[in-house]
Amino acid sequence: METKSSSASKGIRIVFAVLLLIFIGVSAYTIFTMYNKTRQFEFETIYTSDLIISEEKKLEELTEKRDELLAEKEEIMNYGSSVKAYHDQFFELAKEFENRVVNGQTDKKIAYLTFDDGPYRMSYKFLNVLDEYDVPATFFYLKKCEEEGFRDEWIYDEVYKRVIGSGHTLGNHTASHQLGQGGIYSSVERFISEIEDNRKFIEDRYGYTTEVMRFPGGSPTAGSRYEPIVEELRKIHYAWVDWNSATGDGGRVLSPQEFRDNVLDNTNGIKLLVVLMHDYSDNTLIALPEIIEGLADQGYYFLPLFYDSQAMNR
Numbered sequence: 001m002e003t004k005s006s007s008a009s010k011g012i013r014i015v016f017a018v019l020l021l022i023f024i025g026v027s028a029y030t031i032f033t034m035y036n037k038t039r040q041f042e043f044e045t046i047y048t049s050d051l052i053i054s055e056e057k058k059l060e061e062l063t064e065k066r067d068e069l070l071a072e073k074e075e076i077m078n079y080g081s082s083v084k085a086y087h088d089q090f091f092e093l094a095k096e097f098e099n100r101v102v103n104g105q106t107d108k109k110i111a112y113l114t115f116d117d118g119p120y121r122m123s124y125k126f127l128n129v130l131d132e133y134d135v136p137a138t139f140f141y142l143k144k145c146e147e148e149g150f151r152d153e154w155i156y157d158e159v160y161k162r163v164i165g166s167g168h169t170l171g172n173h174t175a176s177h178q179l180g181q182g183g184i185y186s187s188v189e190r191f192i193s194e195i196e197d198n199r200k201f202i203e204d205r206y207g208y209t210t211e212v213m214r215f216p217g218g219s220p221t222a223g224s225r226y227e228p229i230v231e232e233l234r235k236i237h238y239a240w241v242d243w244n245s246a247t248g249d250g251g252r253v254l255s256p257q258e259f260r261d262n263v264l265d266n267t268n269g270i271k272l273l274v275v276l277m278h279d280y281s282d283n284t285l286i287a288l289p290e291i292i293e294g295l296a297d298q299g300y301y302f303l304p305l306f307y308d309s310q311a312m313n314r
């Protein structure tokens, strides 16, 4: 028979065991959280451009990172083709949804967020926001890795990979974006060779084929070359798009609130809204969460652009 005191000491042992378990649980959670914070900090540190410039040690990390990336190259190439298979299935559904929107079978509208001229050092911050809201977008990018010097190469490399791997569309915005005399619009051949050059660059590095493009400066910038250029674009399977909405960040620097309002106050019920932004703009970055939330409130659903989209010209 159990005595009163032995059952009391059993009770104490149980309480002690429970406390011990709680202590172990809390410790494990704390260590796990600290570990994650450290990882996050490392990630932020590596990506923070000021630190890259000021700290010699970061340059070593960059070199290490580059070696890692080169080692991963084979893997990335396979990755590109599996992304394509995913995209093809996704875009079939997107096409059906677009039809429903355009034909008025749903109250929803579609917003295509687009970011031009990158990649930039801060592009990953835009990708973080898009990740946070689970919103796919389109990036019309230039051929930058080779142009801007070795030190930034892996940063751009990371951005291209993240764009491709996160369900966004990577679009072609020519290799150089050079406007004016002797630039991309100086001849049809020059323009098409820049498109081909950028496409090959992305294909060779990531196994991903771009099939949507945007004219630098918008299609009217091509002037009298527009018609002969689009004739050639059709032959090499490109669709192209301008925009019907913009933060205005390509011009004068306005406040984040003004950038936000430029988009949200001018949607005018447009069913397929193509929003022009640039992933170099600090104020667009600040405005982006409110732009996303505001468009969602107005009934917009977010899609990445694709070749067969009704928003595209072909």
Ligand SMILES: [Zn+2]
Pocket (backbone or CB within 6 Å): 116, 117, 173, 177, 215, 216, 217
């Ligand atoms: Zn541009």
